[in-house]
Amino acid sequence: MSVAEPDFPSSWKKPPFIKSPLLRWSIIIGSAIYLALAFGTMDVDWERAAEGLPRGKRFLAAFFPPNFSDNLGVMWDGIFESIWMAIISTVAGIALSIPIGLGAARNLAPKWVYLVCRSIIGGSRTFPEIILAIFAVKLFGFGPFAGFVALSIGTIGFYAKLLAEDIENINPTQAEAIKATGSSWPQWINYAIQPQVMPRMIGLSVYRLDINFRESAVVGIVGGGGIGATLNTAFERYEFDTAAAILLIIIGIVMALEYTSGYLRKWVQ
Amino acid sequence: MLRLEGLKKRYKTGDYALQGVDLEIPDGQVIALIGPSGAGKSTLIRCVNRLVEPTEGKVYLGDLELTTLSSSKLRKARRRMGMIFQEYALVERLTVMENVLSGRLGYVGFWASCFRKFPKKDIQEAYRLLDRVGLMHMADKRADELSGGQRQRVGICRALIQDPDLLLVDEPTASLDPKTSRQIMRLINELCKERGLAAIINIHDVLLAQMYSQRVVGLKLGEIVYDGKPDGLNPAVLTNIYGEEDWEATIEEVDEDELVEDEVEEATV
Amino acid sequence: MPLIETPDGPIWKRRTTKEQFIRWFIWLIAIAIIAYAWKGISDKTIWFFVQDAPRQAADIGARMIPPKFSYMSRLWAPVWDTLNIATLGTVIALVIAVPVAFAAAHNTTPHPIVRTIAIFIIVSSRSVNSLIWALMLVFIFGPGVLAGTIAIGLRSVGFCAKLLYEGIEEIDHTQVEAIEATGATKAQQMLFGIVPQVLPTFAGIGVFRWDINIRESTILGLVGAGGIGLELSGSINTLAWTQVSMILLVILSTVIVSEWVSAKVRGAII
DSSP, X not given: OOSSOOOOXXXXXXXXXXXXXXXXXXXXXXXXXXXXXXXXXXXXXXHHHHHHHHHHHHHXXXXXXXXXXXXXXXXXXXXXXXXXXXXXHHHHHHHHHHHHHHHTOTTTSOHHHHHHHHHHHHHHHHSOHHHHHHHHHHHHOSSHHHHHHHHHHHHHHHHHHHHHHHHHTSOHHHHHHHHHTTOOHHHHIIIIIXXXXXXXXXXXHHHHHHHHHHHHHHHGGGTOOSHHHHHHHHHHTTOHHHHHHHHHHXXXXXXXXXXXXXXXXXXXX | OEEEEEEEEEOTTSOEEEEEEEEEEOTTOEEEEEOOTTSSHHHHHHHHTTSSOOSEEEEEETTEEOXXXXXXXXXXXXXXXXXXXXXXXXXXXSBHHHHXXXXXXXXXXXXXXXXXXXXXXXXXXXXXXXXXXXXXXXXXXXXXXXXXXXXXXXHHHHHHTTOOSEEEEEOTTTTSOHHHHHHHHHHHHHHHHHHTOEEEEEOSOHHHHHHTOSEEEEXXXXXXXXXXXXXXXXXXXXXXXXXXXXXXXXXXXXXXXXHHHHHHHHHHO | OOEEEOSSSOEEESSOHHHHHHHHHHHHHHHHHHHXXXXXXXXXXXXXXXXXXHHHHHHHHHHHOSOOGGGGGGTHHHHHHHHHHHHHHHHHHXXXXXXXXXXXXXXXXXXXXXXXXXXXXXXXXXXXXXXXHHHHHHHHHOSSHHHHHHHHHHHHHHHHHHHHHHHHHTSOHHHHHHHHHTTOOHHHHIIXXXXXXXXXXXXXXXXXXXXXXXXXXXXXXXXXXXXXXXXXXXXXHTTOHHHHHHHHHHHHHHHHHHHHHHHHHHHHHO
């Protein structure tokens, strides 16, 4: 080895993620200022928070033990109502989603149909199910029908969008091959498009059923029926042990649904 | 230097990957480990630094018995064994420099490594190694921007900066083209000579094994079936290791090819 | 049902008779369930209201136009609150989600029991809607932005931790092995081998969830947890429909802007 070996630098710094120092520092300082301001708006009422601790403890204590027995009838009613609501709104939502989703796929539909369907999807995606439910309750009165309408609209925004995207991502050569046989449009959809998107769509409908059940637990808070209404009543009457029981049941059903949907998706694919 | 005594490895499936391997490697010797896929080459190398826990047998590094070491002592022992991987195994989202410096992790503390505060000596050494393999200008590039041959050079630097006594090399050329393969093998060989390192090189390619090693060990179904000079590999031996095939061509090619190729390379470098 | 027949040769059917029978049977059950579910709902519906709905809708729609633009001056503060609830809630969620995710991923969990606990945290956080979290937190902290922020945080922990632990399980293991072979400690392996691999996933999840949280935080006010939802429920209760339409307009634009921002940021990261 030669003696006149070049002298190598003895320090090294990781090159920064954002190259321009001006941009880097303005992002860092900007976010620091924002976080400070945002924390400022939290207006933590320290007295209240200090009170909150024992209050929270009492609150949690009131949850235990969960009371499954006292309001059993009402609880079952609420749960079944939620389940029915979730099923019906998933079925109705998907039934409406299929034509809309086909229309919103750029490779299937003419331009104007595409635009109309996309705006329907956009419209139903913008507002959370709860806001939809508030209006549905105003229109249809209290009860599960309002929840059903709100959740169905929510399902369209979710399902039609994913269906359209899936159709846009299909393998075009398969579609061409079927078209080349001289098939009609419905035949083409049935043979070329449907087999490609079907497995994922079945998985997604189970997933949406899961979401609709969860959401059905909250549309009740604004009067949309279901287990949410039962839960809200429990809170309003300060029956926290019943509320705890309802929450546990919700968690249990959601877990069961998640397990089933995972299993079903594996089975379908 | 390194001594394996009755090394056995049984996987959970019940299959023996190694069935009692005895092997001794003196200081500074480069050996090639050949054998068909599934012969246990990778397992053998990984049993040495215990990335795979051997089921039975002993591994001596100098006087130190490795198989019974506690995890902190094992980490100290691992610093003495540099490893080079088949698919380079660089951390792709880190810079080249960080990848090289990661070879020093066994020597620096957690917080120092967290803030990339490596000792000056290490950084100098990292630059020296990068310069040696011709990648000085790449230090600040991210590892996934490099070509295969360049990545493997960085992998070599990472192993060498550990200041090891022994190199464990697992299929260093498996994902490289023939020319780069030779360059990499030559580089490993040169570096071993420069530093007096012993090395075990797993390799698929019989030709490369013969060209760049002082000793060849053939492994078949977890047992050593050949141990000797590279030019002792004749059709009978190869048939024993790999099974029936026309081996004449392979071997003849070696002699001529080696000479010619090396002269050419010598002239170009 | 696709069916191909040749005049007098063999007949090709897609399914055997037995399979066909089972399929019909499954359909029958499904339809029965749906019909029963529909009955459950329709029994509790007052159909007079439903028939009246189109008229109602037209009525409310007419009252909502034009939106009361002057009301905007009073909406800036709630919009700012909504933004803060979403952002700080996401930050809280990410801070909690990291350890939970590492505890839940098969390849980094310290112990199977720890993993079970982590999974339980994830599932319970995910199955309780943020509105329900808010409902409970308002009881503890009193009405206001704080309850909303914590509700969003708790609700998002499960989502972020789930996606993050799936990301951790999908990393390239040999990169970690290479770090392990250098004699690095477990903590260093995590720092050099795992963290760089999951960092982009992590950032992506954060932005994705922030976008969702903007939507969610617009409604928390319905139960008193701060933000624009508070104005919304106030305006609906007082039947101030022009204010309602203004608020809906504001929510719409907030959501569009947040979607645009998150798409931009995600594009920059990936």
